[in-house]
Amino acid sequence: MEKELKLDLFLCKSLLYLLLITNATFSKTTWNVCQFRSVECVCQNVPNNQLKVDCSGRRLLNIPTFSSSVIWVDLSNNLIEEITSGFPKNVRYIDLSANKIQHLDGQPFLGLFHLKTLNLERNVLNISLLYQGVFSDLHSLTELSFKGNIRNEITETVIKDEVFAELSSLKTLKIDGSPNATFGKGFANLTHLQNLDLSGITGNCSLKKISRNMFLYLTRLVYIDVSACSVLDIEKGTFGKLRKLKHLDVSHNRELGFASLPNITHNLKDTSIKTLRANGINCLTGMGTMILKRHLENLKHTNISEIYFEKNRLEQLEPQALRLLPINLTLISFGENKLTT
Structure with missing residues (x-):
């Protein structure tokens, strides 16, 4: 008992x-209703008497004046045209996506030494007009997104490497891919940059051609996404120089075809590649396609564990082509193809 x-x-x-x-x-x-002067938002208390503030979708024309305890701010889906007032000095996260910001003036991020994430997606910013000093105080920034700011394919966009060189802590960069996109010497200063998202799925991308030197100064990249970028040509060995590369996505570039695979995979054995995505790189119309042994021969001595060849109108594989797949492969997907016996 x-x-x-x-x-x-x-x-x-x-x-x-x-x-x-x-x-x-x-x-x-x-989340509770809270007010910053005349602006009503919702707030959430987090440890150390700090606040997360959500002011999204309120048709705001200006940025409210926040209290010093605010460390997280969502101002997405408003009508803000410029960054006029300063943010709290301890803020860690700012989302200004889907507004009407056309340009950055002066020092809009003055004193934001602790900011880690800045989202400027889907505004009307021309990154060619960015200037040295605009990011100078963002010593802790690890993620920056400019996706969805290029409005058409003919927009001439210059990625000023001397501007981005100020972001020495940056780990993730999400940016539109203009036809003349380059990443110059200043990017060598971004020694922590691991993730580069140029995808046209999440933004705008019309690269057309990816040269072998495009990522020359981004040697520490682990993840590259150039999906849906209207790519016609990728030069031989473009990715083979990136020793730390683990994940590569070239999907939904319909003009590439399987014939581009030898160029894409050249010297991938010298990288740390684990995942290769090449979904939808063949036209959806016309005759079915075949994977040949020469398409896969560069893969044999890599450490790839996952390969995706979905949505390619794939009908056949050349006999013994599968023998050229890497020994560490655990998953290969031919989903939404039309394989025949």
């Missing part, structure tokens, strides 16, 4: 502890 009572007591305590933890978890996710 005593053992049963002790067991019951233990179970009751455990249940009470679980309820307390659950309630604490729910209380942390509660």
Whole structure:
């Protein structure tokens, strides 16, 4: 009987502890109405008497004046045209996506030494007009997104490497890919940059051609996404110089075809590549396609574990082509093709 009572007591305590933890978890996710002068938003309390503030979708024309306790700000889907007022000095996250910001003036991010994420997607910013000093105080920034700012394929965009060189802590860069996109010597200063997203799926991209020197100064890249970029040609060995590269996505560039695979995969054995995505690189119309041995021969001595060849109107594989696949391969997907016996 005593053992049963002790067991019951233990179970009751455990249940009470679980309820307390659950309630604490729910209380942390509660959002309450809050006001910054005349602007009504919703706020969430986080540890150390700090606030997360969501002012998205309120048709705001200006950035509210936030209290010093605010460390996270969502101002997306508003009508803001310029960054006129300063943000709290301890802010870590700013989302200004889907506004009407046309240009950055002066020092819009003055004193934001702790900011880690800045989202400027889907505005009307011309990054060619960025100037040295605009990012000079963003010492801690790890993620920056400019996706969806190029409005048409003929827009001449210059990526000024001396401007981006100021972002020495940057790990992830999401940017539109204009036809003349280059990443100059200044990017060598970004020694922590690992992820580069140029995809036309999440923004605008019309690269047309990817030269072998395009990523010359981005030697620490781990992840590259050039999907849906209207790419017609990728020069031989473009990716083979990137020793740390693990994930490469060239999907949805319909003009590439399987004939481009030898160029794409040249010297990938010298990288750390684990995942290759080449979905939809063949035209959806016309005759079915065949993977030949020469298309895959550069893969044999790589460490790739996952390959995706989906949506390519693939009908056949040349006999023994599969023998050229890497020994560490655990997954290969031919989904949404039309393979025949």
